[in-house]
Amino acid sequence: MSTTVEHTSVEAGPFIGGRFVESSGQERQDSVSPATGQVVGSFALGLPADVDRAVAAARDAFESWSSLTVFDRCRYLERLIEEIRNRREELARLLALEQGKPYRLEALPEIDETIANIRVAVELAKYLEGTVPQLADPRKRAFVYRVPRGVVAAIQPWNFPLGTASAQIAPALATGNTVVALPAPSTTLIEYEWARCFEAAGFPPGVFNLVTGSGPVVGDAMTAHPDVQVVAFTGSVATGRHIAARASGKAQLIELGGNGPVVVLDDADLDAVVPDALQSTYGAAGQSCTASGRFLVHDAVYDEFAHRLTEAVQREIKLGLPFDDATTMGPLNNAPLAEKLDRHLGTALDAGATLLTGGGRAKGFPTDLYWEPTVLTGVTESMAVAVEETFGPIAPLQRIASGSEALELMHKSPYGLCAAVYTKDIARGLTFAEKAPSGLVNVNSRPGDTETHLPFGGRAGKLSGIGKILGRYPMEDVFTELKLISLKLG
Ligand code: NAD
Numbered sequence: 001m002s003t004t005v006e007h008t009s010v011e012a013g014p015f016i017g018g019r020f021v022e023s024s025g026q027e028r029q030d031s032v033s034p035a036t037g038q039v040v041g042s043f044a045l046g047l048p049a050d051v052d053r054a055v056a057a058a059r060d061a062f063e064s065w066s067s068l069t070v071f072d073r074c075r076y077l078e079r080l081i082e083e084i085r086n087r088r089e090e091l092a093r094l095l096a097l098e099q100g101k102p103y104r105l106e107a108l109p110e111i112d113e114t115i116a117n118i119r120v121a122v123e124l125a126k127y128l129e130g131t132v133p134q135l136a137d138p139r140k141r142a143f144v145y146r147v148p149r150g151v152v153a154a155i156q157p158w159n160f161p162l163g164t165a166s167a168q169i170a171p172a173l174a175t176g177n178t179v180v181a182l183p184a185p186s187t188t189l190i191e192y193e194w195a196r197c198f199e200a201a202g203f204p205p206g207v208f209n210l211v212t213g214s215g216p217v218v219g220d221a222m223t224a225h226p227d228v229q230v231v232a233f234t235g236s237v238a239t240g241r242h243i244a245a246r247a248s249g250k251a252q253l254i255e256l257g258g259n260g261p262v263v264v265l266d267d268a269d270l271d272a273v274v275p276d277a278l279q280s281t282y283g284a285a286g287q288s289c290t291a292s293g294r295f296l297v298h299d300a301v302y303d304e305f306a307h308r309l310t311e312a313v314q315r316e317i318k319l320g321l322p323f324d325d326a327t328t329m330g331p332l333n334n335a336p337l338a339e340k341l342d343r344h345l346g347t348a349l350d351a352g353a354t355l356l357t358g359g360g361r362a363k364g365f366p367t368d369l370y371w372e373p374t375v376l377t378g379v380t381e382s383m384a385v386a387v388e389e390t391f392g393p394i395a396p397l398q399r400i401a402s403g404s405e406a407l408e409l410m411h412k413s414p415y416g417l418c419a420a421v422y423t424k425d426i427a428r429g430l431t432f433a434e435k436a437p438s439g440l441v442n443v444n445s446r447p448g449d450t451e452t453h454l455p456f457g458g459r460a461g462k463l464s465g466i467g468k469i470l471g472r473y474p475m476e477d478v479f480t481e482l483k484l485i486s487l488k489l490g
Contacts, residue, residue, distance in 0.1 A: 005033075005097055005323060010041030012192035012212050014050050017057035018205030020195075024049040025213070031189050034100040034331045034369045035322050043188040046213030048221035051180070054209040058151040058178040059227050061206030066148045066176035073174055074122045076203050081118050083197035084111065091162070095190045096322040099158065100330045100369070103322050106284060110163050113452070114194075117166035117470070120452045124472040125174035128480065135486075142486040148176030149251055149481055150229035153222040155215070155243070157235040158184035158333050159287045159391075161191055167452075167469050168232040168253070173207065175479045177230065180209045182219055184235075186334050188212050215239065223247045230478060234289075237389075237414075237463045244466065253478040255457055256465040257389040258417025259293030260447040263406040263432070266300035268422035272444060273305065274312050276420070277395060280446035282317050282329050282373050286393040287337070289464075290418050290448025294379070294386050295397045296406040302399050309395060310356040310375050317373040317393075319362055329393060331369040338369050341392040344385040345374065348396070353378045353385070358393070387413060403432055411437050416462030418447040439464065 010031075013023050023044035031040045065073065084091065092107040101107050131144045152172040156165045161183060169179050183191035191210060198208045211218050219239075223231050223246045231247040233240055234255040244254055260280065264273055280292040297305050320327035332338045338361070345360060358374030371392055379386045379396040386396050400406050403421075410419065418440040423429045429443035439459045442449050450456060453471040458464025467478055 004038050005036055007040060007094070007097055009039075010094065010189040010192060012041065012043035012189050014044065014046055014054065014212060015192070015195040015199070015208075015210040016050070016054045017209070018199065018203070020199075023047065023212070029185065031098060031186070033097050034333050034367055035097060037367045040094070040098050041189050043192065043212040046211045046218045048217065050211045050213070051218055051221035051225060054180045054211050055151055055222070055225050055227050057206035057209055058180050061178045061204055062150055065178055065204060065207050068176070070125050070128075070174065070176070073176065074125060076201055077118055077122050077170060077174060079201035080197055080203075081115050083200045084115055084194075087197065091190065091193060094193055095162065096330075098189050099161065099187050100322060100333050101284060102327045102330050104325060105328060106330075107322070110160060113160075114162040114166040116452045117163070118170040120471065121170035121174040121475070124453070125171065125475055128175065128472070128475060130482070139489050140486055141489065142484060145483045145485065146480045147483045149479060150177060151227055152177045152179045152230040152232055152479065153225070153228045154179050154181045155219055155222070155231070155233045155235065156181070156183050156187075156191065158187040159284060159289075161187035162194055164234040164255075165191060165194065168234065169208070171475045172230070172232065172479045175475050177479055178207050180211060180222060180228070182211055182213070182215070182222060185214060219243070220246065232478070234469075240465065251478050251481070253467040253469060253474055254465045255289070255469055256417075256463060257391075258289050258415045258458070258464050259387070259389045259413065260291050260417065261406070261410055261413070261419045262292045262295045262447060263400075263403065263419070263421040264295060264297040264301060264305055265403055265421065265423040265428070266298040267424045268298075268301060269424055270301060270305055270308055273422045274308050276446040277309055278312055278316055280448060281395045282313070282393045285329050285332055285371065287333060287391050288448065291391070292395065292420070292447055293390055295395055296400045296409060297397055299399055299401055302397070306356060306375070306377050306397055313357050313373050313375055313395075319370055319372060321366075329373060331365065331367060332371050332392060333369070335369065337391060338371060341371055341390060341394065344388070344390050345376070345394065348376055348379060348383045348385045351380070351383055353383060353396070381409065389415065403428070407432070407435055414463045416459035417464035418442070420445065420447045437462065439468070
């Protein structure tokens with residue numbers, strides 16, 4: 001099998017104050033494609049001194065950027081959209097090579113999602129308003145302004161690098177904040193190329209900055225920096241908890257993991273559940289916070305569902321190279337994740353679960369990160385594959401006796417990001433959804449089925465995050481704050 005894809009090597013480093021600059025650190029890290037094993041380029045391992053420079057540039061740019069009208073700021077974001085559109089195929093190609101996702105099916109759509117996220121921010125930022133409240137004192141007037149907070153530290157995961165970056169950064173910029181971004185190490189090159197679009201769009205120096213490097217070094221320096229007012233983070237629970245503690249006192253938008261329970265009730269239309277299950281379990285090779293991480297299936301339809309899902313997986317999911325048009329699922333992004341999947345599968349099999357199809361690393365590919373689409377039956381609550389975030393292409397099927405049992409299991413789960421329930425009885429579905437402890441619950445569609453203007457985020461009290469991203473919500477709740485100015489007449 002041919003293992004290389006033609007590409008130009010990308011040598012990434014910081015983008016600070018409107019220029020691509022040298023990092024203060026001398027060390028670099030290679031970026032290796034999970035799909036082909038080839039070195040795609042390298043990036044500078046930034047140091048806290050780089051963060052200081054980037055935050056200073058963002059702080060210096062804040063006053064003039066926040067003084068522009070929202071209409072003027074949005075003109076820059078419109079130009080950014082144009083630059084991304086002009087480089088759509090090129091960006092998608094690098095995204096597929098560096099991240100591993102199929103080019104046509106997932107990388108191009110992520111570029112389009114990036115544009116859509118910016119477009120939503122451009123549209124909605126213009127409608128934010130302050131108020132002129134009534135007062136008890138007739139000699140006074142008061143004005144409640146909605147003002148940007150300042151410098152935003154924006155930290156992204158590797159699964160949807162540009163999708164998540166745009167969801168954090170576009171609303172932050174549209175509302176008048178300035179940004180310092182940190183990409184995940186394994187998707188640094190694509191964010192570096194994205195920074196070129198900011199440069200080409202002519203943003204004023206310091207409005208958008210990027211520092212490359214490792215989370216514990218660059219990220220720690222960003223989240224505790226005294227001149228950073230907001231931390232926007234999308235990533236794992238462990239890192240999110242660390243960051244939330246470190247950034248205490250700052251405004252926070254923290255988007256973490258989930259395990260997307262799909263509840264299939266006894267009257268579910270399996271013709272609808274199976275295609276959705278294929279998309280939400282094996283799309284992004286399961287590496288999505290909205291993936292279906294577990295299936296809670298009523299005893300009455302369990303065997304039929306298991307049979308139909310297995311057949312559909314064998315027939316329709318084609319594991320392969322990202323640039324092969326027949327591919328519907330690419331490799332995993334990184335080795336630690338593949339090892340976690342091996343562990344989740346191995347411990348489940350040891351504890352009595354049975355494989356219906358798939359079952360671990362696929363052979364005959366350029367790297368050992370190709371993991372077979374898998375269906376696992378006889379899963380119980382004692383297994384990590386059922387209760388943790390697996391983040392891979394495994395459908396663990398667990399038998400339930402009733403909808404209330406499913407609700408009980410969901411309440412016990414530490415996660416509460418998104419969920420789905422399938423039933424032909426709409427009233428029953430709605431009642432279930434109202435009781436389910438998740439930030440998003442879909443009746444008769446997959447857990448992650450939503451749109452870019454709607455609120456997205458975990459339920460309070462669970463470990464899936466704090467605050468809502470997408471739509472007008474982060475602009476109102478995180479990237480702006482209310483400021484009261486009152487004056488005495490005469
Ligand atoms: P991760 O937590 O390992 O890394 C995320 C980012 O945090 C990276 O950029 C990393 O460099 C940085 N980081 C690491 N240590 C840091 C530190 N000490 N300080 C500051 N930053 C630090 O997560 P990941 O593996 O890249 O992403 C996968 C996770 O993201 C999954 O759990 C997934 O569910 C979650 N996710 C959530 C959403 C959502 O919207 N809720 C969306 C996508 C992904």
